Amino acid sequence: MTIPLKEEFTLSIYSENHVGLLNQITTVFTRRHINIESLTTSESAISGIHKFTVVVFATADNIEKLAKQIEKRIDVLKVFVFRADEIIHQEIALYKVSTGSLLGGNEIEMLVRQYGARILEITPEYTVIEKTGHKNETQELFEKLEPYGVSQFVRSGRIAITKNKKELLETYLKKLETDEVQLN
Amino acid sequence: MRPKGMRKVTGKVGVCFATSGPGATNTVTGLANAMMDSTPIVLITGQVVSSLLGTDAFQETDVVGVTQPVTKWNYQVRRAEDIPAAIARAFYIARSGRPGPVVIDITKDAQVNELDFNYEPVKSIRSYKPESPIDFHQIEEAARLINLSKKPLALVGQGVIMGNAEKELLDFIEKSGVPAAWTLLGLSAMPSDHPLNVGMLGMHGNYGPNVKTNEADLIIAIGMRFDDRVTGDLSKYATNAKVIHLEIDPAEINKNVHADVPILGNVKKTLPILTDKITKNEHNEWLKEFKACERIEHDRIIEKEIHPLDKGMTMGEVISKVSAAFNDDAIMVTDVGQHQMMGARYFKFKQTRSVVTSGGLGTMGFGVPAAMGAKLGRPDRQVCVFVGDGGFQMTIQELGTIFQTRIPVKIVLLNNNFLGMVRQWQELFFDKRYASTELINPDFQTIAKGYFVPSLRITERDNLDDAIKQMVDAEGPFLLEVVVEKEGNVFPMVPAGASVSDIRLE
Numbered sequence: 001m002t003i004p005l006k007e008e009f010t011l012s013i014y015s016e017n018h019v020g021l022l023n024q025i026t027t028v029f030t031r032r033h034i035n036i037e038s039l040t041t042s043e044s045a046i047s048g049i050h051k052f053t054v055v056v057f058a059t060a061d062n063i064e065k066l067a068k069q070i071e072k073r074i075d076v077l078k079v080f081v082f083r084a085d086e087i088i089h090q091e092i093a094l095y096k097v098s099t100g101s102l103l104g105g106n107e108i109e110m111l112v113r114q115y116g117a118r119i120l121e122i123t124p125e126y127t128v129i130e131k132t133g134h135k136n137e138t139q140e141l142f143e144k145l146e147p148y149g150v151s152q153f154v155r156s157g158r159i160a161i162t163k164n165k166k167e168l169l170e171t172y173l174k175k176l177e178t179d180e181v182q183l184n
Numbered sequence: 185m186r187p188k189g190m191r192k193v194t195g196k197v198g199v200c201f202a203t204s205g206p207g208a209t210n211t212v213t214g215l216a217n218a219m220m221d222s223t224p225i226v227l228i229t230g231q232v233v234s235s236l237l238g239t240d241a242f243q244e245t246d247v248v249g250v251t252q253p254v255t256k257w258n259y260q261v262r263r264a265e266d267i268p269a270a271i272a273r274a275f276y277i278a279r280s281g282r283p284g285p286v287v288i289d290i291t292k293d294a295q296v297n298e299l300d301f302n303y304e305p306v307k308s309i310r311s312y313k314p315e316s317p318i319d320f321h322q323i324e325e326a327a328r329l330i331n332l333s334k335k336p337l338a339l340v341g342q343g344v345i346m347g348n349a350e351k352e353l354l355d356f357i358e359k360s361g362v363p364a365a366w367t368l369l370g371l372s373a374m375p376s377d378h379p380l381n382v383g384m385l386g387m388h389g390n391y392g393p394n395v396k397t398n399e400a401d402l403i404i405a406i407g408m409r410f411d412d413r414v415t416g417d418l419s420k421y422a423t424n425a426k427v428i429h430l431e432i433d434p435a436e437i438n439k440n441v442h443a444d445v446p447i448l449g450n451v452k453k454t455l456p457i458l459t460d461k462i463t464k465n466e467h468n469e470w471l472k473e474f475k476a477c478e479r480i481e482h483d484r485i486i487e488k489e490i491h492p493l494d495k496g497m498t499m500g501e502v503i504s505k506v507s508a509a510f511n512d513d514a515i516m517v518t519d520v521g522q523h524q525m526m527g528a529r530y531f532k533f534k535q536t537r538s539v540v541t542s543g544g545l546g547t548m549g550f551g552v553p554a555a556m557g558a559k560l561g562r563p564d565r566q567v568c569v570f571v572g573d574g575g576f577q578m579t580i581q582e583l584g585t586i587f588q589t590r591i592p593v594k595i596v597l598l599n600n601n602f603l604g605m606v607r608q609w610q611e612l613f614f615d616k617r618y619a620s621t622e623l624i625n626p627d628f629q630t631i632a633k634g635y636f637v638p639s640l641r642i643t644e645r646d647n648l649d650d651a652i653k654q655m656v657d658a659e660g661p662f663l664l665e666v667v668v669e670k671e672g673n674v675f676p677m678v679p680a681g682a683s684v685s686d687i688r689l690e
Contacts, residue, residue: 016311020248027253068435074257074277077311176310179317 040157089160093138189557205243220544224283256284281314327461342369343407365393392477420683496669519551519575549578639663
């Protein structure tokens with residue numbers, strides 16, 4: 001028997017903005033022993049609707065079942081599942097290095113230029129560098145900076161935007177209205 | 185458990201109340217049971233004053249957090265003026281779509297404060313679609329498969345009963361000529377003696393429907409969810425069949441068994457459309473194969489169970505006699521275990537909503553309180569509950585409620601001094617290493633006497649008929665304890681993890 005292949009999926013989950021929804025959503029993952037690689041949440045473009053972006057590794061079959069179970073929660077509006085090629089996604093990383101090492105030579109400055117990073121703040125003690133990109137890119141810069149001493153390194157969860165021409169959620173909300181008419 | 189019993193026989197939403205803290209946490213098993221068996225319940229729990237929330241106040245529990253995984257929806261109300269809207273929403277969610285339990289946790293201050301009462305029923309919720317729009321294309325495709333099929337088998341689940349679609353089911357079955365088997369919770373959706381009723385599916389179901397599942401060329405699942413107790417080993421399930429799945433909950437489609445033709449929606453609406461599109465048919469040759477299986481099962485199991493030659497009484501014999509004494513028309517409630525499977529196999533039914541049992545969760549202790557709910561819901565019908573000696577003690581204090589309320593339920597205690605179902609597994613799969621299954625029981629007659637519930641204990645077959653008659657004729661509640669064979673087994677049996685076609689007759 002072949003073991004089904006695990007792939008990376010990005011889930012866009014839209015919900016009403018109620019207390020406790022994050023817990024409701026994450027328990028669906030926990031119960032099925034699916035580890036969340038990254039999670040970001042904020043208000044969506046539509047007022048009153050919250051958006052969760054979740055990255056997981058799972059089989060296509062598992063992810064379909066998972067999405068349905070999340071949608072089953074009363075306050076969840078809709079779950080969209082994407083493979084990497086269907087979305088543009090980005091993460092942000094911050095690196096703190098000592099200002100001394102920045103001024104000590106031009107290597108860090110070269111890295112900042114090379115990786116399209118930027119410097120957010122310089123104080124006499126430390127310098128904060130910011131880079132946006134995919135995880136492997138922010139990770140690579142971290143490894144390049146490490147020899148010069150990185151006192152702090154943080155990376156955000158993923159945010160993603162679809163390549164679709166239409167806004168999926170708006171299309172869905174419109175469809176809801178027409179379904180409502182049909183059912184009544 | 186009581187609201188669940190009531191709901192199952194009436195179709196209405198069951199309601200219960202519990203106080204904060206321990207009262208609320210004691211309801212978790214009942215909620216989990218209702219969640220598994222799609223029972224609409226609204227539970228209202230008390231909560232500490234809102235200003236004390238989060239301070240570990242006396243009897244404070246995070247009820248919303250604790251009950252979240254076992255409810256369809258839950259919500260905490262902290263202001264009196266929010267109560268009407270929350271209650272309206274709770275009832276709408278509990279009973280619509282695939283029903284389920286809802287908890288509303290109300291803080292003390294919200295309970296005692298005043299408000300200008302204004303009740304507006306909920307008609308829809310933006311983020312919640314109880315029913316999907318009907319896909320006529322899929323129904324066409326299903327009708328095409330049904331018309332082509334030579335060996336179709338219908339699997340009838342609780343969805344039919346919850347949708348009040350018994351008539352629609354019969355129309356479909358009778359026009360298509362498809363043999364119909366049922367899940368535990370689908371029991372009584374069709375009369376027991378209907379010629380196309382071929383029996384129960386699953387682990388302790390009938391021989392025919394299990395074996396024939398792997399010979400069928402088409403499975404028509406109607407309001408059921410392919411539970412593992414029904415399917416056995418999924419990789420060897422319905423191996424020759426295409427699957428049509430009529431189901432209200434989208435999350436059930438392709439969850440366990442791939443549906444070639446999913447038909448989302450309430451079967452009350454989808455079945456008539458499907459019936460309309462199929463051609464009238466009969467499957468006499470195929471039905472004869474089920475009859476042949478019935479004969480095998482009858483000769484090897486049923487006959488011995490209901491007319492035993494040995495001295496000791498069997499559960500099947502008692503259940504079959506009790507059923508007959510109620511003219512096969514009582515509401516049967518069961519606890520969980522061997523007697524439950526025996527009840528499902530040997531009790532007979534004429535009308536729908538005649539079974540209350542704990543299916544998905546298998547909650548021992550369920551029977552007695554559920555029977556009280558069933559009787560309150562349908563005072564016009566006889567309610568008979570079968571319990572084992574193990575499960576009886578888990579909610580035996582309900583005898584106090586029976587005494588207090590005089591709810592006339594008939595309790596048949598099938599006492600084998602064992603946790604029989606677990607003992608059966610220990611015998612068959614663990615070399616008879618009986619661990620924690622033999623019970624040293626109290627004197628149930630003395631206990632019943634203490635609760636002033638009339639009771640009788642019999643140990644001899646000669647006294648069985650009279651004792652049953654006495655129980656049936658009793659005006660009020662009655663406990664009939666029957667001492668049965670200690671090590672009786674329920675057969676047939678699909679061993680856990682085996683294929684349905686590897687069902688064992690002994």
